[in-house]
Amino acid sequence: xxxxxxxxxxxxxxxxxxxxxxxxxxxxxxxxxxxxxxxxxxxxxxxxxxxxxxxxxxxxxxxxxxxxxxxxxxxxxxxxxxxxxxxxxxxxxxxxxxxxxxxxxxxxxxxxxxxxxxxxxxxxxxxxxxxxxxxxxxxxxxxxxxxxxxxxxxxxxxxxxxxxxxxxxxxx
Amino acid sequence: xxxxxxxxxxxxxxxxxxxxxxxxxxxxxxxxxxxxxxxxxxxxxxxxxxxxxxxxxxxxxxxxxxxxxxxxxxxxxxxxxxxxxxxxxxxxxxxxxxxxxxxxxxxxxxxxxxxxxxxxxxxxxxxxxxxxxxxxxxxxxxxxxxxxxxxxxxxxxxxxxxxxxxx
Numbered sequence: 001x002x003x004x005x006x007x008x009x010x011x012x013x014x015x016x017x018x019x020x021x022x023x024x025x026x027x028x029x030x031x032x033x034x035x036x037x038x039x040x041x042x043x044x045x046x047x048x049x050x051x052x053x054x055x056x057x058x059x060x061x062x063x064x065x066x067x068x069x070x071x072x073x074x075x076x077x078x079x080x081x082x083x084x085x086x087x088x089x090x091x092x093x094x095x096x097x098x099x100x101x102x103x104x105x106x107x108x109x110x111x112x113x114x115x116x117x118x119x120x121x122x123x124x125x126x127x128x129x130x131x132x133x134x135x136x137x138x139x140x141x142x143x144x145x146x147x148x149x150x151x152x153x154x155x156x157x158x159x160x161x162x163x164x165x166x167x168x169x170x171x172x
Numbered sequence: 173x174x175x176x177x178x179x180x181x182x183x184x185x186x187x188x189x190x191x192x193x194x195x196x197x198x199x200x201x202x203x204x205x206x207x208x209x210x211x212x213x214x215x216x217x218x219x220x221x222x223x224x225x226x227x228x229x230x231x232x233x234x235x236x237x238x239x240x241x242x243x244x245x246x247x248x249x250x251x252x253x254x255x256x257x258x259x260x261x262x263x264x265x266x267x268x269x270x271x272x273x274x275x276x277x278x279x280x281x282x283x284x285x286x287x288x289x290x291x292x293x294x295x296x297x298x299x300x301x302x303x304x305x306x307x308x309x310x311x312x313x314x315x316x317x318x319x320x321x322x323x324x325x326x327x328x329x330x331x332x333x334x335x336x337x338x339x
Contacts, residue, residue: 047245060245067244067251074255074330121334125248144249 004048011044015061018132022062025116025128026069036072043068059141062134066125066142073121115164119157126153127161184262188236191228198225211291217284224276231272235265252331259328266324269316274309281305 019040020033027033043064051060116127122143129139136147143150199222206218242254285301 043244047243050243050245063247063251064244066248067242067246070248070252070255070331070334071241071244073334074327122248142248144247 004045007048007051008045011057011061012041015058019065021132022065022069022128024113025124026073028114028117032076036069039072040065040068055141056138058134059138062129062132062142066128070121111165112161115161118164119160123153123157126150127157130154184236188232191232195225195229195232198222199229211287213287213290214284217280217287220283221277221280224280227276228273235261255331256328259324259331263321263324263328266316266320270313273316274313278305278309281309 019037023033023036023040027036044061047060047064051057055063116124119127122145125143126139126145129142134142136150139145139150140147145153202218202222202225206215206222209215209218242251242258244251246254281301282305285298285305288301289295289298
């Protein structure tokens, strides 16, 4: 196995879960999520030779993933309007949890992703990066937005997401 | 796998390749006709058309470079702006196509029609040539100006909408 393949495999192993969450914030439909994931893998594979380590591996990966998602969203633009989500699929929760708790956790996650998908693109990206545990400095590197603006935006988004999830809960 | 690219990039790359092949074939064919032609004005018109094809190839290669997909490892903000710019560049290319694409070939063909009439003195042939050339190039103009620009503007709008989704 050459260096490129090894690096690629390491990325998939280390960030596979994060990329799954990222595509869930862009696409509601399982098939479209899978397509987007494949496109991100392809973009990563193509970008590996250019990776010089100027930024951290993590910020580099998130830049490529989000930029690919932007391109894919435009390409799918008109198609997506005609297609409706068939069903949601998320990472299977741990089977160690009792069944009722698993259902509640999955339902909460579904509601959260749904609320995130309703956000404008930049807000969606900031939230996704924040949920994946990136520091403000790392988010700044990925997004090209100042840390002060990120802090302000996140505080506004926390309120907005809490409100929209709350409204969703009340409706049920 | 590495050759896969987005829909937009594919459309633009295909268009550029098509124009370059078409331009090269046109330049060779009309260059040969100019070489073989006995009448001076006809020869000038053929040479003009051949030169127009070469000019189109040069212009496309010089100005369509932005169709190359912006690097995805730049920051999201920079990528978003670069995408917008690449659409803008293509819109500009289509808008100015009347000057760098339609006008040079059309003027060469008009000269050719006049040269043919001067040799043959046949008004029917002249009218047929004028109508054919003007209808064809009118259609090409419309295709670039209206359909092409509308398509790109729609894509740009989709990009802008992405930023506003949910607002």
